[in-house]
């Protein structure tokens with residue numbers, strides 16, 4: 001099978017630039033708000049989508065609705081790692097997945113992908129324990145809580161047979177309701193990404209921790225996902241699907 005041509009949306013960014021390095025000769029095009037012909041970077045999403053077989057999108061949530069339509073029209077596969085999506089953007093992702101293969105992952109790390117399974121198990125096995133999710137990221141990060149923290153929360157909620165939207169506690173003011181899943185976000189320095197899931201009872205607590213030590217772990221995961229996704233049927237896939 002031929003190597004897919006890889007495009008990177010957000011190619012000038014912290015993660016996008018590492019994805020470009022990892023893609024090597026498979027990199028066919030980049031997308032940025034500032035075109036740079038010498039580096040084969042366009043600012044036209046439609047031109048971008050026609051110049052690659054699979055787009056790795058690590059840009060900004062504000063672009064997701066537009067990318068969903070443009071990538072689906074062009075028929076290019078979409079690896080979506082951008083976080084901070086609102087309900088409208090998420091709905092656009094679901095619509096696009098009816099027409100093209102889409103792999104959406106808030107975190108491309110293989111270990112973090114397994115963490116989500118463990119979080120679901122812990123949620124199911126310890127339904128009465130207070131669940132708290134603490135994440136820490138570099139000072140430049142725009143969205144909070146992180147997409148990964150929300151994915152961990154969704155996994156715990158799924159294990160408990162509830163919807164995260166019904167039990168999420170974003171603000172610790174007031175008495176903690178039973179069954180709440182709490183979130184706390186810290187921002188500072190150049191922390192690549194830290195996530196802790198803590199389950200607390202009166203007589204014990206358990207903490208599941210993940211530390212991304214090098215942002216390259218995400219870039220490598222994104223490239224693996226892109227190679228896996230290219231040529232698949234339309235549908236919405238996860239990192240877990242790619243790692244199976």
Ligand SMILES: NC(=O)C1=CN([C@@H]2O[C@H](COP(=O)(O)OP(=O)(O)OC[C@H]3O[C@@H](n4cnc5c(N)ncnc54)[C@H](OP(=O)(O)O)[C@@H]3O)[C@@H](O)[C@H]2O)C=CC1
Pocket residue numbers: 009010011012013014015016031032033034058059060061062063080081082083084105106107108109147218
């Ligand atoms: N799934 C995963 O494993 C990971 C996901 N992420 C997510 O990827 C995204 C990018 O992260 P990161 O690389 O750190 O961010 P950066 O800010 O470093 O890069 C994002 C790039 O997107 C471009 N961009 C396009 N539109 C906008 C906009 N409206 N506002 C700001 N930037 C825009 C910018 O490039 P230009 O100015 O050239 O257009 C910018 O360089 C985030 O959503 C982050 O949470 C991050 C790490 C891991």
Ligand SMILES: O=C(O)C1=N[C@H](C(=O)O)C[C@H](O)C1
Pocket residue numbers: 083106107137141142145146147148149192193194
């Ligand atoms: O913005 C980041 O840096 C990261 N974003 C992702 C998220 O929001 O979960 C993944 C990782 O934690 C790094």
